Amino acid sequence: MKDSLSEKNSRRPPHGYQDGVLTLLLHVQPGASSTGWSGWHGGQSIKLRVAARAVDDAANQACIKFLARAAGVPRSSVSITRGLRSREKTVKIENVTPERYQALIREWTD
Numbered sequence: 001m002k003d004s005l006s007e008k009n010s011r012r013p014p015h016g017y018q019d020g021v022l023t024l025l026l027h028v029q030p031g032a033s034s035t036g037w038s039g040w041h042g043g044q045s046i047k048l049r050v051a052a053r054a055v056d057d058a059a060n061q062a063c064i065k066f067l068a069r070a071a072g073v074p075r076s077s078v079s080i081t082r083g084l085r086s087r088e089k090t091v092k093i094e095n096v097t098p099e100r101y102q103a104l105i106r107e108w109t110d
């Protein structure tokens with residue numbers, strides 16, 4: 001059984017980039033020991049661990065803060081467009097440079 005990244009993500013890519021806007025499909029794990037990327041989740045989304053618990057919007061805010069820092073943009077450029085009350089989220093990040101987009105892809109695949 002082959003388990004390559006391209007085959008895992010061939011059904012539905014977990015990210016898209018066009019005109020400086022990055023769209024991510026995330027699986028967020030709140031209450032983790034630390035905040036950071038955690039690889040792929042089922043080949044359909046990028047897994048993100050967040051230390052904050054899913055109480056009073058803390059996990060969503062931690063997710064936005066981490067993504068803004070990772071993409072090198074202000075927090076106001078990051079919005080959760082789907083899944084505010086779910087672990088499965090669609091996130092839009094504006095003003096991402098092509099170079100930063102490529103660097104993020106390398107971070108996810110390492």
